[in-house]
Amino acid sequence: MFRLLRSVWVFALAAALVPLAGQAAYNDVQFTADTNLELANGDVVVAESGGAVESLTVNAASIEITISSGSSITLRSDARRQMTLSPGVATLTCGSTSSSFALTGGASLQTITLTVEAGSTCTAAAAATPTPASTTGRGGGLPPRPSPPTAVAASINDGAAQTASRTVTLTLQATNAVLMLVSNFADFHDAPSWVPYRTSLPWTLREGTGEQSVFVKFRSPQGGESAVVSDAIQLTGGGAGPVAPPPGVALTEGSLVKEAGALPIYRMENGVLRWLPSPTIFLAHGHRWQDVRTVASLAGIPRGEPYSLSTSPQPRFTLPLRRGVSGPQVYALQLLLQTRGYFPTTVPPTGYFGPVTTAAVEQFQSAHGLPVVGSVGPQTRAVLNQLSQ
Numbered sequence: 001m002f003r004l005l006r007s008v009w010v011f012a013l014a015a016a017l018v019p020l021a022g023q024a025a026y027n028d029v030q031f032t033a034d035t036n037l038e039l040a041n042g043d044v045v046v047a048e049s050g051g052a053v054e055s056l057t058v059n060a061a062s063i064e065i066t067i068s069s070g071s072s073i074t075l076r077s078d079a080r081r082q083m084t085l086s087p088g089v090a091t092l093t094c095g096s097t098s099s100s101f102a103l104t105g106g107a108s109l110q111t112i113t114l115t116v117e118a119g120s121t122c123t124a125a126a127a128a129t130p131t132p133a134s135t136t137g138r139g140g141g142l143p144p145r146p147s148p149p150t151a152v153a154a155s156i157n158d159g160a161a162q163t164a165s166r167t168v169t170l171t172l173q174a175t176n177a178v179l180m181l182v183s184n185f186a187d188f189h190d191a192p193s194w195v196p197y198r199t200s201l202p203w204t205l206r207e208g209t210g211e212q213s214v215f216v217k218f219r220s221p222q223g224g225e226s227a228v229v230s231d232a233i234q235l236t237g238g239g240a241g242p243v244a245p246p247p248g249v250a251l252t253e254g255s256l257v258k259e260a261g262a263l264p265i266y267r268m269e270n271g272v273l274r275w276l277p278s279p280t281i282f283l284a285h286g287h288r289w290q291d292v293r294t295v296a297s298l299a300g301i302p303r304g305e306p307y308s309l310s311t312s313p314q315p316r317f318t319l320p321l322r323r324g325v326s327g328p329q330v331y332a333l334q335l336l337l338q339t340r341g342y343f344p345t346t347v348p349p350t351g352y353f354g355p356v357t358t359a360a361v362e363q364f365q366s367a368h369g370l371p372v373v374g375s376v377g378p379q380t381r382a383v384l385n386q387l388s389q
Contacts, residue, residue: 029056031073033263034194037063038348043081043116048074048100049194049263050179050219062115067105074223075114076100082120086113094122097187102146102223146224149177154216154229156203162234166205167300170214172198174226177218186215186228194219195262202259202299209235251301256292265292272304281307287328317384322375326352333357333376336388337364 031051036044037058045063047056051073054066065073077083077099083092089112090101099122103112153173157163172180179194184206197218205212212235218226251257255268256276265282266273276282285307319329334349334357343349343360358374365372368383376384 029053037075039063039116043077043079043118045083045114045116046076046078048076050074050221061118062113064111064113065103066111067103068110071105072103072221072223074100074102074219077116077122080122082117082122084115084117086115092122097189104146104222146222147176147220148224149174149218149220149226151175152177152216152218152226152229154214154231156212156214156231156233159231160233162236163205164236166207166235168203168205168233169299170201170203170216170231172201172216174218176220177226178221179219181217181219183215184213186213186230188215188217202297204303205233205235211235256287257298258292258294259298260294260296266298266303267307269304272302273298274304275306277306277308316388317376317381320375320377321353323353323355323358326350330357332388333384334360336384337361340364340387342367 029052031047031049033049035047037047037056038044039058039061043061053071053073054068055064056066057064063075065075067073075083078097080094080097080099083099083101085101085103087110089106089110090103093100093102101114151173152175155171157168158171170182174180174197177197180197181188181194182201182203183189203214205214211232213230213232215228215230217228251268253268253270256265257268257273258265265276267276267285267287268274276285276287317329317333319327321330321333328351330353331349331351333353334343334351337343337357337360338345338349342363344356347356361376361380362372362374364370365374365380370379370383
């Protein structure tokens with residue numbers, strides 16, 4: 001999980017899965033993929049893809065957002081928690097699968113605190129009742145509800161009645177849309193995240209013959225969501241299409257690849273693409289963001305089971321690690337130190353060796369009778385590798 005803390009680091013999130021590309025300017029926190037913000041009480045608030053704010057701080061039971069004119073962000077609880085804003089500049093939307101606030105900056109810089117009520121569940125009545133109006137920066141009134149995309153539509157294989165292959169092409173239409181969510185299920189439980197709006201999308205239907213449906217909804221730049229649209233087609237064969245990669249895409253065993261305009265990153269293994277569903281899993285498998293290739297299409301390549309933390313290899317430390325370096329071994333070091341109580345649980349492992357990691361290494365070295373130098377050399381590596389076996 002990622003937590004963004006203004007007092008520690010603020011990172012720009014690059015356009016792949018949520019790789020941490022480097023330190024960003026103080027007033028430039030951008031989310032190019034859905035990002036989990038974990039509170040100390042265990043609740044998770046999702047900062048949705050496409051959001052941008054001046055700064056964002058995660059506290060024990062709340063999130064503080066500084067937002068300015070032209071900025072917007074949607075914060076979502078997939079546990080359907082009851083959430084409040086201070087000042088109350090937006091209305092809580094309580095849906096069947098999540099609760100959310102869509103925030104849009106006003107004429108002046110404003111700091112807003114979102115509080116999550118632990119263990120709560122939002123209600124439809126709560127969604128219909130506006131939170132108290134702000135008395136600063138908004139003229140004492142509530143902003144209008146974000147306008148959703150209009151003229152939305154979706155079709156499978158240009159409206160064909162049937163197909164013999166699970167690999168199909170979706171034709172999509174929406175006015176004033178920047179993001180979309182696509183799923184084989186009406187509740188969208190298999191959709192990894194919102195992706196940039198496209199008018200055409202290669203897609204793989206569910207296994208099994210018979211009627212297959214695809215469901216799509218769209219989001220506007222202001223955070224408004226459209227109604228769900230869908231299309232159905234009869235699948236007469238269970239094949240996933242050709243196993244060979246599309247023309248111009250040469251994938252070998254172990255290749256890391258993503259499709260242009262999409263977020264998921266896959267690894268080629270035994271002729272199928274396996275999804276790496278989070279930065280934690282990506283880094284725990286020892287991968288590097290710079291090794292990910294972007295291709296025009298991955299249509300026709302079958303998908304395998306997604307990776308999980310349970311399939312991650314145990315870390316093996318082989319490199320000298322010191323302040324200023326970054327990479328998978330730094331990330332594994334932070335995770336190990338965090339599980340042992342040396343790295344603070346209020347700080348997310350990032351793969352960057354900064355002052356917090358230096359202090360954690362010093363504590364570890366002191367506790368194990370090692371020279372307290374704040375960096376990882378041969379002696380410290382030996383102890384770390386012993387603990388990680």
